[in-house]
Amino acid sequence: MILENPIPPFFEWIGGAALNWALSVLALLALAFIVSFLFLLLRHGASQGMKVFAACIREAIKDVKLFSFRRCGAMASLAIRESIRKKVVVVCVVFLILLMFAGWFLDPNSKDPARLCASFVYQTTTYLVLLLALFLSSLSLPADFKTKTIYTIVTKPVRASEIILGRIIGVGVIGSGVLAIMAVCSYFFVSNTLDHTHVLNDKEDLAYVVDRDEIANLPPETVVAKGYTRIANGHKHQVEKYASGELRIFEENGHTHSISEVKEGDLVRYKIGNSQGAMQAKSPLYGKIKFRNADSAERERGINVGEEWGYRSYIEGASDEAIIWTFDDVTPERFADGLPVEMTISVFRTHMGNIEQTIMGALYVRNPVTGMIAETHVFNSEKYATKALHIPREIDKSKVKSKPWLVKKMGDKDSFEATPSANLPQKEVYDLFEDFVVDGKLEIWLQCLDSQQYFGAAEPDLYLRGPDGNVFFNFVKGYLGVWQQMLILIAFGVLFSSFLSGPVAMASTFGILIAGFCKTLFLEIAHLQALGGGPIESLNRLVTHENMMVDLPNTVSTHVGQGFDYIAGGFLSIIGLALPSFSDFNYYADCVANGYNIPWNSICVHLVTTFAYVIPLFIAGYVVLRNREVAKQ
Amino acid sequence: MANESDVIVETKNLTKTYRDFWGRQKVRALKALDLEIHRGEIFGLLGPNGSGKTTTIKLMLGLLFPTSGEVNILGRPASDVAKNERLGYLPEESYLYKFLNAEETLDFYGRLFDIPSTVRRQRVAQLISMVGLESSKKRQLREYSKGMTRRIGLAQALINDPDLIFLDEPTSGLDPIGTRNMKDLILDLKKRGKTIIMSSHLLGDVQDVCDRVGILYQGELKELGRVEDLLKVEKQTEIRASGLSEDAKKKIEKIIADDNAELVFCGNPTTSLEDLFHNIIADSEARPGYRVRGGEAE
Numbered sequence: 001m002i003l004e005n006p007i008p009p010f011f012e013w014i015g016g017a018a019l020n021w022a023l024s025v026l027a028l029l030a031l032a033f034i035v036s037f038l039f040l041l042l043r044h045g046a047s048q049g050m051k052v053f054a055a056c057i058r059e060a061i062k063d064v065k066l067f068s069f070r071r072c073g074a075m076a077s078l079a080i081r082e083s084i085r086k087k088v089v090v091v092c093v094v095f096l097i098l099l100m101f102a103g104w105f106l107d108p109n110s111k112d113p114a115r116l117c118a119s120f121v122y123q124t125t126t127y128l129v130l131l132l133a134l135f136l137s138s139l140s141l142p143a144d145f146k147t148k149t150i151y152t153i154v155t156k157p158v159r160a161s162e163i164i165l166g167r168i169i170g171v172g173v174i175g176s177g178v179l180a181i182m183a184v185c186s187y188f189f190v191s192n193t194l195d196h197t198h199v200l201n202d203k204e205d206l207a208y209v210v211d212r213d214e215i216a217n218l219p220p221e222t223v224v225a226k227g228y229t230r231i232a233n234g235h236k237h238q239v240e241k242y243a244s245g246e247l248r249i250f251e252e253n254g255h256t257h258s259i260s261e262v263k264e265g266d267l268v269r270y271k272i273g274n275s276q277g278a279m280q281a282k283s284p285l286y287g288k289i290k291f292r293n294a295d296s297a298e299r300e301r302g303i304n305v306g307e308e309w310g311y312r313s314y315i316e317g318a319s320d321e322a323i324i325w326t327f328d329d330v331t332p333e334r335f336a337d338g339l340p341v342e343m344t345i346s347v348f349r350t351h352m353g354n355i356e357q358t359i360m361g362a363l364y365v366r367n368p369v370t371g372m373i374a375e376t377h378v379f380n381s382e383k384y385a386t387k388a389l390h391i392p393r394e395i396d397k398s399k400v401k402s403k404p405w406l407v408k409k410m411g412d413k414d415s416f417e418a419t420p421s422a423n424l425p426q427k428e429v430y431d432l433f434e435d436f437v438v439d440g441k442l443e444i445w446l447q448c449l450d451s452q453q454y455f456g457a458a459e460p461d462l463y464l465r466g467p468d469g470n471v472f473f474n475f476v477k478g479y480l481g482v483w484q485q486m487l488i489l490i491a492f493g494v495l496f497s498s499f500l501s502g503p504v505a506m507a508s509t510f511g512i513l514i515a516g517f518c519k520t521l522f523l524e525i526a527h528l529q530a531l532g533g534g535p536i537e538s539l540n541r542l543v544t545h546e547n548m549m550v551d552l553p554n555t556v557s558t559h560v561g562q563g564f565d566y567i568a569g570g571f572l573s574i575i576g577l578a579l580p581s582f583s584d585f586n587y588y589a590d591c592v593a594n595g596y597n598i599p600w601n602s603i604c605v606h607l608v609t610t611f612a613y614v615i616p617l618f619i620a621g622y623v624v625l626r627n628r629e630v631a632k633q
Numbered sequence: 634m635a636n637e638s639d640v641i642v643e644t645k646n647l648t649k650t651y652r653d654f655w656g657r658q659k660v661r662a663l664k665a666l667d668l669e670i671h672r673g674e675i676f677g678l679l680g681p682n683g684s685g686k687t688t689t690i691k692l693m694l695g696l697l698f699p700t701s702g703e704v705n706i707l708g709r710p711a712s713d714v715a716k717n718e719r720l721g722y723l724p725e726e727s728y729l730y731k732f733l734n735a736e737e738t739l740d741f742y743g744r745l746f747d748i749p750s751t752v753r754r755q756r757v758a759q760l761i762s763m764v765g766l767e768s769s770k771k772r773q774l775r776e777y778s779k780g781m782t783r784r785i786g787l788a789q790a791l792i793n794d795p796d797l798i799f800l801d802e803p804t805s806g807l808d809p810i811g812t813r814n815m816k817d818l819i820l821d822l823k824k825r826g827k828t829i830i831m832s833s834h835l836l837g838d839v840q841d842v843c844d845r846v847g848i849l850y851q852g853e854l855k856e857l858g859r860v861e862d863l864l865k866v867e868k869q870t871e872i873r874a875s876g877l878s879e880d881a882k883k884k885i886e887k888i889i890a891d892d893n894a895e896l897v898f899c900g901n902p903t904t905s906l907e908d909l910f911h912n913i914i915a916d917s918e919a920r921p922g923y924r925v926r927g928g929e930a931e
Contacts, residue, residue, distance in 0.1 A: 055710075055712070059712065059713070062714075062715075063714070066714075066715070068747060070744065070747050071744065071745055071747065073744075074741060074744035074745055075745075077741075077744075078730070078741055081732065081733065081737070082730070082732055085732035085773075086732065147728060148724065148726070148728040149728045149729060149730055150728075151696060151722070151724050151728050152722070152724065152728055152729065152742070152789060153745070154695070154696065155694050155695075155696070155717055155720065155722040155799075156717050156742060156745040156746060156793075157714055157715060157717040157718045157745065157746060157747075158714070158717075158745050159714055629696070629697050629698050630696045630697075631691045631696035631697050632651075632697065
């Protein structure tokens with residue numbers, strides 16, 4: 001799975017993030033205080049202005065002290081009841097109809113049906129739930145103003161904070177309920193779509209390659225019959241039968257099946273079970289990547305082979321270059337049977353050679369302190385093909401290099417300089433954890449063995465596979481991403497609805513949604529890094545039909561436009577940095593679609609991020625509503 | 634005269650000016666209103682449309698902010714939410730959630746006062762019974778007639794057993810029976826020690842129930858005082874008698890003439906149309922088949 005912006009470990013991240021957040025919120029609060037103070041001074045004069053300002057502060061403190069969760073609950077239950085009575089259930093019906101007809105649009109012959117189905121349900125759910133949240137959050141409060149029902153609320157002892165939080169919670173509960181229904185329906189849809197079996201007939205589909213009478217005399221691992229299952233769900237599986245009577249069904253489209261033989265007299269039937277592993281919840285343990293170049297020095301990046309996308313970095317084949325992953329917490333308790341390794345690497349050919357032939361690579365484990373290294377696998381690699389390897393716990397002495405492999409240390413704290421010792425342990429069989437792991441740290445090295453060919457990788461491209469998570473639970477966790485996006489959107493919707501009319505509040509919230517999804521582009525424009533320049537320069541190019549790549553003529557108007565862009569860019573940059581990055585939450589759906597367990601670390605980071613938005617938005621909504629003349633026409 | 638501590642609502646130099654988006658003055662809805670309303674009285678705000686009655690009530694409730702001056706309600710500024718604990722408000726139109734039924738409506742407003750659920754249930758039942766909506770309590774308010782909505786609106790204003798009740802055009806949209814019931818209820822609330830501030834342009838209603846009235850015109854308080862004092866015609870004397878003979882009438886006319894006074898009217902008094910209507914309804918209920926033609930019973 002591609003992870004361009006890896007999620008930092010929660011406890012490393014939270015300190016700095018909380019400090020930044022607190023400083024930003026305090027800066028905003030200070031700004032709000034200063035502006036409102038100056039406004040009151042201008043409006044009421046010095047002494048009266050001070051009095052009003054002090055009264056406002058006193059009221060705000062009282063509002064905090066006397067906040068009632070019961071009243072807030074009443075406001076929330078009103079919002080829930082309103083949504084239900086206004087037939088919010090229609091969204092669920094639309095979703096079910098989409099699921100019913102989804103089969104028409106989803107390719108049954110897809111090589112990765114699990115990813116296809118999961119992506120479909122997550123995207124559909126995201127759009128529907130966010131639209132629902134958009135409508136409910138931005139229209140509810142303005143409707144109260146329009147029908148003046150707000151008069152009967154604010155003349156009760158309800159505080160503005162209770163009204164705002166009640167709306168956020170109420171709409172949030174409704175959205176969560178709808179989301180839960182959609183999650184369960186989606187799971188059954190995906191399971192049902194992926195579930196299938198195949199037919200395999202003896203002799204017709206499974207052809208014997210040896211004389212059946214001789215089978216009893218053959219070694220048990222000898223293949224005696226080969227064939228393919230009948231096609232189902234757009235694919236078939238290769239099947240092999242061994243002399244021992246054991247049957248093996250090969251993986252296809254990311255899944256396999258159980259298979260058993262049933263004998264009825266002379267007749268042999270094969271019973272193929274439902275698909276297994278179509279949906280997974282793999283728990284990867286990622287290491288830190290670095291590159292060893294030709295002069296044995298460590299580098300953060302390898303060779304640039306000229307790809308525009310700099311996500312992966314490369315090493316040259318048939319050289320001392322290597323890609324190194326350093327893993328922590330590699331303990332016998334976690335990996336009692338050795339290390340399951342999965343990798344998806346990129347192959348860059350400088351010459352095509354024999355296109356049928358794959359590129360050779362080798363995998364090593366290395367003691368980060370002594371530098372002792374053992375070659376565990378030599379393999380063929382295809383571009384972006386996921387390869388699963390198993391590093392055994394016991395490593396034969398023939399695999400271990402007699403001399404340690406040294407690297408020149410890079411100046412970071414995670415880099416190790418091996419201290420070569422002449423007294424490397426001499427054993428017949430080496431133990432992975434005793435001889436290669438130091439304090440839970442282990443290095444895995446990858447080399448390309450073919451001359452003039454290159455291997456490329458990014459940090460998440462190789463990982464140790466821990467015990468899988470529960471597929472259903474992981475599927476449900478995937479909806480947390482939608483839930484968190486929904487909460488942020490609701491908070492924006494309620495804030496805008498506290499001072500704007502319904503349609504304007506909805507348009508503003510929608511604007512935040514779009515800008516949040518395109519945050520990267522927004523920041524590129526703000527930082528004047530987008531092709532074609534800033535807003536004025538782009539407009540200039542549009543009007544003058546000027547190519548985006550050429551410089552504009554050196555005129556006063558060009559400089560004025562660029563100057564404006566520079567100033568506007570500063571403002572846009574602040575807005576852009578404050579925008580929530582909605583696309584970051586797609587990480588959850590990506591994890592599920594690619595068969596990875598969603599780590600609790602990312603859930604915690606995103607959850608804290610969500611509330612880091614919701615809390616200031618709630619406070620802003622409270623301040624606005626508290627100071628709004630409810631009955632003003 | 635009520636003492637100082639009995640003042641439950643007080644406005645000082647209360648002014649409200651509506652401005653447009655650019656801050657330009659649109660209209661001055663209320664000009665320097667000084668007013669004191671005392672505990673236990675029914676105070677009526679009178680005036681034609683646009684005179685500032687509703688603006689005054691909204692300023693008192695904190696729905697609008699004064700341009701200048703101040704309002705104190707129950708000893709607190711109008712902007713203090715805590716004042717609402719002891720306050721009830723029936724708006725001009727019953728602005729209620731149409732998707733709720735009567736029971737849910739009252740329960741919801743009860744929850745806003747943090748009333749415990751057992752007390753709330755009892756009070757909801759009492760109020761529904763009081764406004765005569767038992768048979769319709771499960772129907773959504775969108776199905777209610779205007780009169781029914783008005784009644785449930787009144788019930789929500791009383792859910793917290795308030796000390797001070799604001800009634801904005803309380804009889805608007807009610808039929809004569811509803812109007813009479815509303816007026817009876819207002820008088821009953823007064824008997825229970827409540828203070829009521831009502832605005833109306835139906836002068837008869839105000840006259841029937843209010844102790845004191847303030848008359849607003851173009852945002853200014855033109856008159857303030859007790860109803861009987863304001864309505865008293867100082868230079869005329871009213872004598873009411875029953876069974877008076879024609880001779881006796883002539884004697885009275887002679888006395889008036891001897892005193893150099895002028896007889897303005899001498900004849901049979903008329904009842905109000907409202908009283909006539911209620912008498913007919915009451916008689917019809919007591920004697921089915923009873924009909925009236927031109928004032929004569931058939």
